[in-house]
Amino acid sequence: MAEEPKIGVVLCTCGDVLKSKIDFESLKAFAESLPGVEKVIITKDFCKQPEKQAEELKGKVNALIFGGCSERSSLQFNEDRIEKLMVALGLDPAAWETLNLREQCYYIHDDIEQLNNKVKDMFLMAYEKVKTNAPALKENLKKKVLVVGGGVAGQRCAQALADLGVETTLVEEKPYLGGNAARIALLWQSESSPSFCTSECVIPVVGRDTMIRDNIKVMVNSEVAGVVKENGDFKVRILQKAQKVDPAKCISCGECAKVCPVEIPNPFNLGKTKRRAIDKDFPLAIPDSYNIVDSACTMCGNCVEVCPTNAIDLNAEDRYVEDEFGAIVIATGITGKDMSVYEELGYKYPEVVTLFEYERYVANNFFGKKPKEIAFVLCKKDDVGYCSRLCCLATVKAAAILAKNHPDVKVKVFYRSLRTTGRAFEELRRRAQKAGVEFIQEAVEKIEKDENGKLLIKGEKQTYSSEMAVLAEPLIPAQMKLTNMLDVQTDKFGFPLEFQPRVINPIETYVERVFVAGSAKGFKDVQESIESGLGAAVRAYKALKGENKKYYSVIDQEKCSRCETCLMCCPHGAISLKNAGSEEKTIVEIDPNLCRGCGLCYSACPSKAIKFSNLEDEQLIKMAEVAFKHLPKDKPRILAFLCYWCAYGAADLMGIKLKEKLPENFRSIRVRCSASLSLDVIAEIIERDLADGIIVAGCPKDNCHHIWGNYMQENRIEMFNESLKMLGVNDKIVRWEYIGVPQGKKLANAIREVNETLLKVKGGSHVKA
Numbered sequence: 001m002a003e004e005p006k007i008g009v010v011l012c013t014c015g016d017v018l019k020s021k022i023d024f025e026s027l028k029a030f031a032e033s034l035p036g037v038e039k040v041i042i043t044k045d046f047c048k049q050p051e052k053q054a055e056e057l058k059g060k061v062n063a064l065i066f067g068g069c070s071e072r073s074s075l076q077f078n079e080d081r082i083e084k085l086m087v088a089l090g091l092d093p094a095a096w097e098t099l100n101l102r103e104q105c106y107y108i109h110d111d112i113e114q115l116n117n118k119v120k121d122m123f124l125m126a127y128e129k130v131k132t133n134a135p136a137l138k139e140n141l142k143k144k145v146l147v148v149g150g151g152v153a154g155q156r157c158a159q160a161l162a163d164l165g166v167e168t169t170l171v172e173e174k175p176y177l178g179g180n181a182a183r184i185a186l187l188w189q190s191e192s193s194p195s196f197c198t199s200e201c202v203i204p205v206v207g208r209d210t211m212i213r214d215n216i217k218v219m220v221n222s223e224v225a226g227v228v229k230e231n232g233d234f235k236v237r238i239l240q241k242a243q244k245v246d247p248a249k250c251i252s253c254g255e256c257a258k259v260c261p262v263e264i265p266n267p268f269n270l271g272k273t274k275r276r277a278i279d280k281d282f283p284l285a286i287p288d289s290y291n292i293v294d295s296a297c298t299m300c301g302n303c304v305e306v307c308p309t310n311a312i313d314l315n316a317e318d319r320y321v322e323d324e325f326g327a328i329v330i331a332t333g334i335t336g337k338d339m340s341v342y343e344e345l346g347y348k349y350p351e352v353v354t355l356f357e358y359e360r361y362v363a364n365n366f367f368g369k370k371p372k373e374i375a376f377v378l379c380k381k382d383d384v385g386y387c388s389r390l391c392c393l394a395t396v397k398a399a400a401i402l403a404k405n406h407p408d409v410k411v412k413v414f415y416r417s418l419r420t421t422g423r424a425f426e427e428l429r430r431r432a433q434k435a436g437v438e439f440i441q442e443a444v445e446k447i448e449k450d451e452n453g454k455l456l457i458k459g460e461k462q463t464y465s466s467e468m469a470v471l472a473e474p475l476i477p478a479q480m481k482l483t484n485m486l487d488v489q490t491d492k493f494g495f496p497l498e499f500q501p502r503v504i505n506p507i508e509t510y511v512e513r514v515f516v517a518g519s520a521k522g523f524k525d526v527q528e529s530i531e532s533g534l535g536a537a538v539r540a541y542k543a544l545k546g547e548n549k550k551y552y553s554v555i556d557q558e559k560c561s562r563c564e565t566c567l568m569c570c571p572h573g574a575i576s577l578k579n580a581g582s583e584e585k586t587i588v589e590i591d592p593n594l595c596r597g598c599g600l601c602y603s604a605c606p607s608k609a610i611k612f613s614n615l616e617d618e619q620l621i622k623m624a625e626v627a628f629k630h631l632p633k634d635k636p637r638i639l640a641f642l643c644y645w646c647a648y649g650a651a652d653l654m655g656i657k658l659k660e661k662l663p664e665n666f667r668s669i670r671v672r673c674s675a676s677l678s679l680d681v682i683a684e685i686i687e688r689d690l691a692d693g694i695i696v697a698g699c700p701k702d703n704c705h706h707i708w709g710n711y712m713q714e715n716r717i718e719m720f721n722e723s724l725k726m727l728g729v730n731d732k733i734v735r736w737e738y739i740g741v742p743q744g745k746k747l748a749n750a751i752r753e754v755n756e757t758l759l760k761v762k763g764g765s766h767v768k769a
């Protein structure tokens with residue numbers, strides 16, 4: 001804190017319930033005796049109208065200490081509510097600390113004298129820390145969003161942002177919008193309705209709605225070429241391939257295609273129909289303008305001569321567009337795995353197609369060659385390591401429609417475990433079965449041709465014949481280039497990981513203000529993708545307002561050795577290598593606006609070049625110095641460093657929910673990720689004899705909010721204990737625990753065990769009297 005601290009204190013008795021154990025008048029007098037404490041208020045219901053109750057502090061203090069319920073677990077006055085109060089009082093949003101009187105004092109202790117001694121120590125810990133708190137970082141971001149991917153999720157996201165008044169750029173690599181949905185002839189409506197809607201109806205409607213929005217800039221035939229993070233924003237370089245037909249001028253009259261002398265296979269229809277070198281990919285494509293296939297164009301100029309709006313420039317070139325955005329939404333969708341790798345399934349034969357390809361056959365009435373027999377083959381989940389979820393549903397849909405519209409076609413579905421989840425798809429399966437579709441529970445081992453050119457489907461039990469086979473291809477991420485550019489953490493299959501707790505953050509990635517929508521994050525149908533896109537828009541809109549960050553890291557370049565250890569530790573893409581201007585050297589830089597305040601880089605830096613706002617080593621040591629001021633000398637001193645979400649949450653529930661009782665010689669400090677606590681702090685606490693037992697607790701395995709932070713800290717503690725053993729230190733305990741919120745009993749047991757062990761230590765000062 002730059003200025004002399006003037007601290008206001010609010011002590012809440014929680015409806016006077018806490019007064020049965022805690023002497024609030026004594027605590028008030030103690031607080032008032034400390035330098036810099038300007039005013040102490042005792043209230044019984046501070047969570048109700050806190051702004052009104054704290055009105056008398058306004059203009060008189062520059063920091064606040066609150067004693068009452070937990071800043072982590074309170075259902076009415078948690079840290080977010082405290083920040084709101086600080087803003088209302090005109091105080092810096094980081095200039096506050098708490099003492100957890102209710103959850104980690106009143107409910108877990110019964111010895112009144114020792115409990116009140118602990119209360120004073122808790123106040124001293126908060127007091128020492130708040131005096132040295134640094135100002136919060138106020139984010140000031142570009143009020144623009146980049147949406148990458150022009151499928152239904154990306155479009156609905158862009159539309160919602162535009163409606164909220166946010167300037168949005170929509171980038172799509174194809175010449176048209178609609179994504180995979182544009183390729184599918186009949187889209188199922190929803191999980192609740194076994195009915196269909198043609199993509200030729202709804203996809204142009206979605207696309208048209210995108211094109212008419214004032215706040216959306218649509219860039220088709222474009223891709224993200226580079227991203228630089230700076231001051232919380234994303235400087236993006238977009239490659240827009242040559243627009244030889246200007247969509248702003250083209251009226252889609254088709255005169256150009258009439259005079260074009262070049263006819264080529266149309267990739268949109270698998271090359272089985274034709275298009276001109278200048279044409280639309282399909283009649284209802286949006287944007288409603290023609291495009292030129294460069295590799296086929298002869299530059300004859302016929303199209304230029306007939307164009308009534310002068311929309312064609314055959315000399316147009318690729319161009320790069322650079323812009324800055326405050327948030328990015330990844331909506332790049334999924335694609336099918338290359339089925340040629342499964343040689344045994346006969347994808348080399350023209351009669352063997354994938355589910356995606358089959359949709360174009362349906363849309364074009366099988367290109368005039370309707371087969372008499374069709375076999376659908378599921379699935380390759382064991383090969384890719386997961387179920388793609390949509391394959392069974394799409395297959396049942398296709399079989400049901402085929403049986404209804406083409407009853408003369410014999411349909412077989414080969415499966416191992418048919419997963420027709422939901423109401424609509426189970427109904428479709430029943431309809432298909434009733435219409436004569438054969439569902440055969442048998443794995444297909446090989447597809448080949450007989451001497452007459454007919455397909456042979458060789459199953460585990462017998463061989464079947466068919467004129468056409470449709471393979472359910474595993475679904476994979478459509479791209480990983482963008483996620484790599486943005487340093488987005490993905491699972492081993494390439495799908496972005498959601499930020500923890502994943503269950504309530506379905507759209508956020510580990511990189512701040514990078515969101516993921518639609519099937520880019522997992523397997524979704526059209527309706528679910530649109531829901532996801534709309535959700536991403538709301539999250540992006542809120543994120544653009546910026547935060548007041550209490551915890552963030554920055555690098556002191558004069559101390560930095562450029563070892564890049566921090567770069568390897570950071571799971572949030574907040575650290576990058578930058579060119580240091582004219583010096584032509586590379587520096588490592590943390591963008592505090594993108595920092596999620598985990599502290600992994602801080603504790604790992606060998607040069608001590610990183611400053612971790614409001615959880616510096618010096619602050620933790622100051623807290624440790626006063627943590628046991630009022631503890632009798634014969635009691636072991638147990639100090640627990642608890643991660644801010646899981647372990648601290650578990651500690652809050654030890655008494656209020658689990659009715660655990662703990663020795664009063666236990667103190668806790670809430671850190672960020674458990675790995676933000678450096679071994680230097682632990683070593684100094686032990687060397688200076690500030691505590692006898694140290695417990696470090698982090699999130700459970702596979703659930704760390706910062707991916708690998710808990711594993712990092714466990715390994716450090718293990719090595720640290722080896723060092724203690726080698727040095728012959730046997731009267732101190734440093735213990736690691738994986739603690740989830742429901743594991744309060746495990747944490748309580750650990751505290752009791754450490755206490756009992758220290759009481760038995762011989763030769764030390766902790767022998768029970």
